[in-house]
Amino acid sequence: MAGAPRANPGTSMAALLEIAGISKRFSGLKAVQNVSFEVPEGAIVGLIGPNGAGKTTCFNLIAGVYRPEAGEIRLAGRRIDGWRPDQICRAGLGRTFQLVKPFAGLTVLENVVVGALKQCRSVRAAEAIAAQVVEQLGLKSKCHEPAGSLTLPDRKRLEVARALATAPRILLLDEVMAGLRPTETDRMVGLFKDLNARLGLTILLIEHVMRAVMALSRQVVVLHHGQVIATGPPGEVTRDPAVLECYLGEDAL
Amino acid sequence: MRAPWLDGAPSREIILLCLLLAALILFPALANDYLITVLILIFYFAYVGQAWNLMMGFAGQLSLGHALYVGLGAYAAAALYVHFGISPWLGLWASVAVAATTGALIGFLAFRFGVAGVYFAILTIAFAEFARLAFDHWSWVGGSAGFFLPVANYAKNDLINLRGSPTMFYYVLLAMTVGAFLLCHALLRSRAGYYWLAIRESPEAAQALGINLFRYRMSVVVLSAAMTSLGGVVFAFYYNNLFPEQVFHISRSIELILAPIIGGIGTLFGPIIGAFLLTALAEGLDAIMRAVGLDVPGMKQIFYGVCLLVVVLFLPDGVWPPLAKLLRLDGRRAQGQPGY
Numbered sequence: 353m354a355g356a357p358r359a360n361p362g363t364s365m366a367a368l369l370e371i372a373g374i375s376k377r378f379s380g381l382k383a384v385q386n387v388s389f390e391v392p393e394g395a396i397v398g399l400i401g402p403n404g405a406g407k408t409t410c411f412n413l414i415a416g417v418y419r420p421e422a423g424e425i426r427l428a429g430r431r432i433d434g435w436r437p438d439q440i441c442r443a444g445l446g447r448t449f450q451l452v453k454p455f456a457g458l459t460v461l462e463n464v465v466v467g468a469l470k471q472c473r474s475v476r477a478a479e480a481i482a483a484q485v486v487e488q489l490g491l492k493s494k495c496h497e498p499a500g501s502l503t504l505p506d507r508k509r510l511e512v513a514r515a516l517a518t519a520p521r522i523l524l525l526d527e528v529m530a531g532l533r534p535t536e537t538d539r540m541v542g543l544f545k546d547l548n549a550r551l552g553l554t555i556l557l558i559e560h561v562m563r564a565v566m567a568l569s570r571q572v573v574v575l576h577h578g579q580v581i582a583t584g585p586p587g588e589v590t591r592d593p594a595v596l597e598c599y600l601g602e603d604a605l
Numbered sequence: 606m607r608a609p610w611l612d613g614a615p616s617r618e619i620i621l622l623c624l625l626l627a628a629l630i631l632f633p634a635l636a637n638d639y640l641i642t643v644l645i646l647i648f649y650f651a652y653v654g655q656a657w658n659l660m661m662g663f664a665g666q667l668s669l670g671h672a673l674y675v676g677l678g679a680y681a682a683a684a685l686y687v688h689f690g691i692s693p694w695l696g697l698w699a700s701v702a703v704a705a706t707t708g709a710l711i712g713f714l715a716f717r718f719g720v721a722g723v724y725f726a727i728l729t730i731a732f733a734e735f736a737r738l739a740f741d742h743w744s745w746v747g748g749s750a751g752f753f754l755p756v757a758n759y760a761k762n763d764l765i766n767l768r769g770s771p772t773m774f775y776y777v778l779l780a781m782t783v784g785a786f787l788l789c790h791a792l793l794r795s796r797a798g799y800y801w802l803a804i805r806e807s808p809e810a811a812q813a814l815g816i817n818l819f820r821y822r823m824s825v826v827v828l829s830a831a832m833t834s835l836g837g838v839v840f841a842f843y844y845n846n847l848f849p850e851q852v853f854h855i856s857r858s859i860e861l862i863l864a865p866i867i868g869g870i871g872t873l874f875g876p877i878i879g880a881f882l883l884t885a886l887a888e889g890l891d892a893i894m895r896a897v898g899l900d901v902p903g904m905k906q907i908f909y910g911v912c913l914l915v916v917v918l919f920l921p922d923g924v925w926p927p928l929a930k931l932l933r934l935d936g937r938r939a940q941g942q943p944g945y
Binding site (some may be wrong): 466467 | 680687741759795796799800802803805806807809810812815816818871923
C-alpha cells in the first residue's frame with residue numbers, strides 16, 4: 353500500500369495534479385518517501401496525518417520550495433518538479449503557508465494586490481481584483497490596516513486571499529482553519545465550496561480540523577512517517593485501522 | 606487609496622510640496638554663497654540617499670558599498686571629459702553603463718549564489734574596496750595622486766560642460782533630487798514597486814506569488830547603481846578632484862546612507878529630510894565650534910554617530926514617519942505602513 357508508484361498513470365487525463373513516487377530526505381530523516389496521489393480537476397482533496405507525517409514537506413515539494421529527490425510531479429500534464437516556486441505559481445498553482453508569511457509592512461489590500469498582479473497587466477486592474485478578493489474573505493473592514501497588525505485567523509485569511517488573487521487553477525491550503533472558531537471554520541468551508549462549485553477551483557488541503565476535512569473533501573490521502581497509508585473517501589479512511597493506529601497508537605485499538 | 610495625492614483636486618501635500626519647491630528655486634537669489642554650498646551638499650546627499658533607499662528601503666537589499674557607484678560614475682565622466690573633451694551630458698551615459706554593469710555583476714554573484722543579508726552587504730563593501738585599490742594604481746586617471754578637472758571659470762556658467770558657479774550646481778542637483786523623488790514615487794506605484802516591497806517583507810511569500818526573485822532583485826540593484834552614478838558625475842564636476850582613497854572609501858559609503866536612515870528607511874521623504882537635518886546640523890555645529898575657537902578633528906563624525914544613536918534609540922523608523930504624523934501629511938503612514 354505504501355505509495356507504490358502508480359502502475360497506470362495513463363488513465364489520469366482528468367488529474368490536474370499528479371504526484372508520482374516523490375521522496376525527500378532531510379539529512380537522514382526520510383520526510384517524504386515514495387508518495388503518490390492525484391488530485392482530479394475540480395476536486396477537493398484532503399491531505400491528513402499526524403504531526404510530522406510530512407504533509408507540509410509534501411506541499412513544499414509540490415510548490416517548488418524543495419526539489420524532490422525522486423519521482424515526478426505533473427500539473428495539467430506538464431512536469432513541474434525542479435521548477436522554481438514562481439514558475440509553478442505562474443503555471444497555475446497557488447499556495448498558503450502553514451507558518452503565515454504576510455508582507456507585514458504592507459496593508460492587507462496591498463498584500464493581495466501583489467498576488468493579483470500575476471493575472472493583471474495594470475496595477476489598477478490588480479487593485480480592483482484585490483478589492484474583490486479582500487471582500488470575499490471578509491477582510492474588507494481591515495483592508496487598509498498593516499498586515500502585521502492582524503490576528504492569526506485574519507492572517508490565515510490573508511494567506512488565502514493572496515493566493516486566490518493569483519487566479520490559480522489549483523489551490524494548496526496548509527492548515528488555514530487552524531485557530532478559527534467553529535463558525536469561522538464553517539464560513540471558510542462555505543467559501544471554498546463556493547469557489548469550487550462556481551469557478552471549478554481545484555483544492556488540495558492539509559487540515560487538522562476534521563470538521564472542515566469532512567465537510568470539504570471527497571477524497572482524503574493519509575500520510576504517516578512520510579508514506580501514504582490510506583486513500584479514499586473521508587468516511588471510509590477514518591475507519592481504516594491503519595489510520596486509527598497512527599493517530600491513536602496501537603494500544604488504543 | 607493607493608495614490609491619495611494624485612486623484613482629484615490638489616491635496617495639502619501637493620500644495621505644500623509646490624511651495625517648498627518654489628522656495629528652493631528662489632533661494633539662490635536671496636542666499637549667500639555659503640548657504641548655497643550647504644544646500645548643494647544637502648541635495649547631493651538627498652539624491653544619493655534616495656538612490657540607496659530604492660535598494661535598501663524598498664527591496665530590502667543592504668548595500669554598504671554605494672561609494673563604488675559614486676566613484677565609478679565620477680571617474681567615467683571625468684576621464685572622458687579630461688582626456689577626450691566629451692561633455693558630461695554624454696559622459697554620464699558611460700557612467701551609468703559602467704555603474705549599472707558593475708551593479709549587475711555584484712547582483713549576479715550575490716543572487717545567483719544565494720549570498721543574502723549581511724553577506725550581501727559585505728560583498729558590496731568588497732567591491733568598493735577592489736575599486737579603491739584598482740584606481741589607486743591606475744595612472745590613466747591619476748592613480749593615488751588624484752585626478753583633476755580643469756578648474757571652472759566662475760564668471761561664466763557653461764552648463765554643457767558643467768563648468769560654472771555653485772548656483773549652477775545648485776539647480777542641477779535640485780533638479781536631480783526632484784527627479785529622483787518623482788521617479789521613486791512612480792516606481793512605488795508600479796508593478797516593480799509592489800514586487801520590491803513584497804521581496805523586502807518576505808522573499809518566500811513573494812516567490813510563491815509568482816515573483817521572479819532574481820529578476821526583481823537584479824533590477825533594483827542595477828537601477829540604484831545607475832542613479833547613484835549620476836550623483837558621482839556631479840560630484841566630480843563640482844569638486845574638480847577625485848582621490849580613490851576618498852571617493853571609494855567606506856566612510857563615504859556610510860556617509861551616504863546616514864540621511865535615509867535618519868530620515869526614515871523605505872520612505873520617499875526620509876532621505877530628503879535626513880539630508881537636511883544632518884547637513885544643516887553638522888554645518889551649524891561647525892559654525893559654533895569656529896565661533897568659540899575650538900578645533901576638534903573628527904567632530905563631524907562624532908556628531909553623525911550621536912545622531913544615528915539618537916535615531917536608533919528613540920525613532921527607529923526615522924524622523925519622517927513621526928514628523929509626517931505631526932504635520933498630518935501621513936496619508937498612508939498613519940496606520941503604520943511603509944511611508945511614501
